[in-house]
Amino acid sequence: MKRNVLFATLASVLVLASCNSTPSEDKNNDGEVTVGETIDSSIEQTSQATDEAIATAQSNYDKAKADLADAVAKGDKKAEESARKAVEESETALEKAKEAVKKAGDKVESGVKDAVEATKDAAKATGNAIENTTDKAGADIKKAADKTGEAIKDAAKDVENTAKKNFKESLGH
Secondary structure, three states: OHHHHHHHHHHHHHHHHHHOOOOOOOOOOOOOOOHHHHHHHHHHHHHHHHHHHHHHHHHHHHHHHHHHHHHHHHOOHHHHHHHHHHHHHHHHHHHHHHHHHHHHHHHHHHHHHHHHHHHHHHHHHHHHHHHHHHHHHHHHHHHHHHHHHHHHHHHHHHHHHHHHHHHHHHHHO
8 A cells, every 4th residue: 555655656746747847937037938948947847856756765665664673673573574564565666766767867868859859950940941041132132233233224324315315405506
């Protein structure tokens, strides 16, 4: 029974820690929660939950060993038998807690690696989009400059033609 309760408590702590990954505060106070801040918060929460779970399991194991030592010292065979069983169960629960912590750590590591890869992919896509936009903007600017140059040439021809016409008219009168 103790083992089941401990295991259920450990599982609950780990589930709550992994589900509640919203940072409690914006670490750099810029008003936005970044991917990095979310990852940091998840790691901190998971670490805290696993530390608490291990501490609880270790405390239960230590208490069971102390109860066994008391039972042996008193010579109470029935209490000793019960205490030995409690020691075995708490030791098993401690080992399971350690294994669960290791698995949680592996999952956090895997999640961080996935987040890093996703961030790299997003950065690359953003870089490509900026490069494409810059190339397009450069082409649009060149096109606009060419049109402006043509418009200036046309305007200069119009001015020249008007000047020639006005010059001829002034000579003709």
